[in-house]
Amino acid sequence: MRHFDIVQWDDYVRDLLEPADRTAMKEHLASGCQECAGAARRLRKLVAVADSEATYKAPGYAVDYVKAIHPLQAPERVHVAHNQTSLTYDSFREPLPAGIRGQGQIIRHTRYEAGDHSLDLRQEIARGRSRVMLVGQITNQKEPGGQMPDVAVILMSGKEIVARAVSNEFGEFLVAYEPKAHMKLYLQGNRAGRFLSRSRAKSPKGKDSSKAQRPPQRKRRARS
């Protein structure tokens, strides 16, 4: 029995042969040659994989989506009352929300927790704009009502202050900013350490325990 070589089988599975050659090889397979049938089978699998790689193209809406969400990067770190928080919810980790393609706004929800405190953030950006609106709310789960007014909110990129705000009576705050690299968000008590005194053990007069960990934008007061 005359066999066909691998190059011929490669042409066969890719359908590149003259009809007469193709017929001859087809008859050879039909005669029950296991060796050639095996070669043809392996080549078919290989060709199928190669074809699927070559034709794979990210759909246009996915590319648009990735571009649109880029400015909505979550802060690299979020500190609440000097405690680093952990991210417990992120809408961007959900499957692609239905209808996002048609929306003029892209919105990201995140939730951070640290001890008794939780922080909800909503970042949004209009299509084609660079400025991000950040709406947040800080709550204390252990307090009745949980509202946290007068909390200082500072968004930083490296040592630069990108935006700042103070929470209202409901613990809500709003800042608008141009996205920068390596952003960090700090929330800290603004009124005589009120916030701090509830979230950490008091030291005498409540002074020394927190000083070393203040975010870098605070001027150090000379110690007297």
Ligand SMILES: [Zn+2]
């Ligand atoms: Zn054969």
